[in-house]
Amino acid sequence: MFALLSVSGLLILGRISGFAREIALASTFGVSAISDAAIVVLTLPDLMVSLILAGGIKAALIPGLKNTKPQDRQLFVLKSFCVFGIIFVCLGIFVAVNANLFLFFLAPSLTQNAVPGLLAGFRLSLVALPLLALLGVASSYLNVIGRFAPPPLSVCLYNILIIFYLTVFTSRELGLVGLALVIIFANLLRLLIQLFFMRGLLFSLPVRGWALKTFPDQFLKQFVMGVLSYLIIIGVPIFFRSLYSLGGDGSLAIFNFSQKLFEFGSAVLVAPFVTVIMPKLAAVLGRNSSEFANIIVKSGVALACLCVVVSAVGIVFIQYYVDLIFLNGAMTDTDVKRISFLTSIFLLGLPFFGISQICMVGLYAKGEAFKSFKICLLGFLVSGFFTSVIYQFKGTTFVLAPALGYCLFNIFIALFFVNEFKISLGKYSDYFFRVMKRLILTLLGIAMVAIATVYFYEELTPSLAIAVSLPLTVFFIWLNIDHIKPAFKIVVDDT
Numbered sequence: 001m002f003a004l005l006s007v008s009g010l011l012i013l014g015r016i017s018g019f020a021r022e023i024a025l026a027s028t029f030g031v032s033a034i035s036d037a038a039i040v041v042l043t044l045p046d047l048m049v050s051l052i053l054a055g056g057i058k059a060a061l062i063p064g065l066k067n068t069k070p071q072d073r074q075l076f077v078l079k080s081f082c083v084f085g086i087i088f089v090c091l092g093i094f095v096a097v098n099a100n101l102f103l104f105f106l107a108p109s110l111t112q113n114a115v116p117g118l119l120a121g122f123r124l125s126l127v128a129l130p131l132l133a134l135l136g137v138a139s140s141y142l143n144v145i146g147r148f149a150p151p152p153l154s155v156c157l158y159n160i161l162i163i164f165y166l167t168v169f170t171s172r173e174l175g176l177v178g179l180a181l182v183i184i185f186a187n188l189l190r191l192l193i194q195l196f197f198m199r200g201l202l203f204s205l206p207v208r209g210w211a212l213k214t215f216p217d218q219f220l221k222q223f224v225m226g227v228l229s230y231l232i233i234i235g236v237p238i239f240f241r242s243l244y245s246l247g248g249d250g251s252l253a254i255f256n257f258s259q260k261l262f263e264f265g266s267a268v269l270v271a272p273f274v275t276v277i278m279p280k281l282a283a284v285l286g287r288n289s290s291e292f293a294n295i296i297v298k299s300g301v302a303l304a305c306l307c308v309v310v311s312a313v314g315i316v317f318i319q320y321y322v323d324l325i326f327l328n329g330a331m332t333d334t335d336v337k338r339i340s341f342l343t344s345i346f347l348l349g350l351p352f353f354g355i356s357q358i359c360m361v362g363l364y365a366k367g368e369a370f371k372s373f374k375i376c377l378l379g380f381l382v383s384g385f386f387t388s389v390i391y392q393f394k395g396t397t398f399v400l401a402p403a404l405g406y407c408l409f410n411i412f413i414a415l416f417f418v419n420e421f422k423i424s425l426g427k428y429s430d431y432f433f434r435v436m437k438r439l440i441l442t443l444l445g446i447a448m449v450a451i452a453t454v455y456f457y458e459e460l461t462p463s464l465a466i467a468v469s470l471p472l473t474v475f476f477i478w479l480n481i482d483h484i485k486p487a488f489k490i491v492v493d494d495t
Contacts, residue, residue: 014152015267017159022260023325024166030330031250037115039256040107041125041176042162044095045183047234048088048132061140061223073141074201080137088133092126099123106238107252109245121176124184131187138194141201150197154190161186225369229360232376236383236409240402243387247399254335255402257326258342265314265350269307270357273299277358281365292365300358307351314347345403349410356410359417371420379413 029035245252387405
């Protein structure tokens with residue numbers, strides 16, 4: 001519990017700094033083409049951080065390091081530095097060569113409204129990619145040895161530097177190119193901070209022989225599958241954000257600020273669970289199957305219930321929360337209302353997001369990252385299909401279709417993950433499924449009622465939010481209380 005609270009506090013600190021960065025961006029540029037362009041320059045470094053830290057690390061690096069003998073971890077880390085550094089250098093070159101194509105996919109609306117320095121700033125920001133690869137390896141090692149503090153603290157420093165640039169220097173000639181330079185410098189500083197906490201390992205690295213060592217079996221496959229599956233999870237909101245940006249200048253920024261609000265809640269609730277239980281799952285896997293099942297079920301139930309409460313409270317008070325955060329500087333009242341409405345839709349999927357993340361990390365620990373990739377891909381295809389259906393019935397001018405599509409994505413992957421994990425747990429599947437089935441069905445009913453409300457009313461006033469969310473939340477808790485309490489008391493007897 002102490003570890004969970006400590007990690008949660010540090011992650012909250014990091015998220016608060018990231019949120020302050022979004023506030024500075026909104027206050028400086030408001031909702032405009034320039035704000036869209038600044039977000040695009042920040043997108044790829046943020047995307048790579050999420051891919052490496054949340055995808056590859058959970059899928060391969062942490063289990064690989066955890067299952068490696070302490071005396072072999074030095075070579076493992078050095079090999080990882082070299083391999084992933086080279087891979088991301090090549091990736092940066094590829095994206096830079098095809099920068100116009102990537103900009104089109106990230107922000108279609110900006111192709112018609114040229115923003116000075118966008119292409120140069122975007123290409124320059126790619127220099128940070130190899131640094132981010134090294135950051136991923138360093139963060140993985142620090143998590144395995146129980147040093148959870150340096151990674152989120154370095155994130156705070158990164159965001160503080162960007163905030164300083166946005167508030168002090170952004171009006172000068174450097175513009176987006178200057179923003180890209182700050183991104184590079186801030187990530188370099190993050191890396192140096194984490195390497196400082198690894199100095200004992202680095203100073204004792206052998207000079208010879210490391211190149212002859214290989215990664216554990218299936219390591220690279222697990223890493224690639226983990227990155228691909230998480231690429232879908234974090235790429236889906238970017239895809240729907242691009243669709244939403246077709247609504248005009250500033251639409252991309254509106255979607256982005258709403259997504260950051262959702263990510264803040266998900267990081268505070270979900271990331272601490274995932275960070276703490278991943279090493280535990282990797283440690284007990286193969287030696288104590290009953291403990292593995294206990295960790296998954298108790299974490300999943302606790303997180304689902306917590307997300308339900310936070311989602312309901314968030315939907316009710318989101319307008320006041322967003323007003324307090326964003327209604328300053330260049331932001332207008334209309335912009336803030338649009339952010340509030342989109343965030344309310346996203347929050348409907350928060351409990352499903354939490355359940356899917358717990359199941360995903362369980363599959364990673366079991367070495368089944370490819371199953372995670374297939375589930376995420378299937379969820380994207382199904383949610384994309386339903387989004388096209390919404391467009392068909394409401395017309396292409398229905399700007400809420402991308403937001404509803406993202407919410408449906410979180411719902412579908414939770415359903416698919418629970419079904420897959422029921423199979424993967426083998427003889428413990430009944431124990432897992434009987435606890436999660438009622439939770440999922442009730443959450444699905446709540447989400448469908450709320451989505452139908454949004455679909456027909458197209459506006460979520462505070463009174464309507466209270467009328468929809470609070471009774472359904474009370475109903476959820478009442479209906480599932482007999483299933484929730486035993487989940488924390490039952491212990492599977494492996495005999």
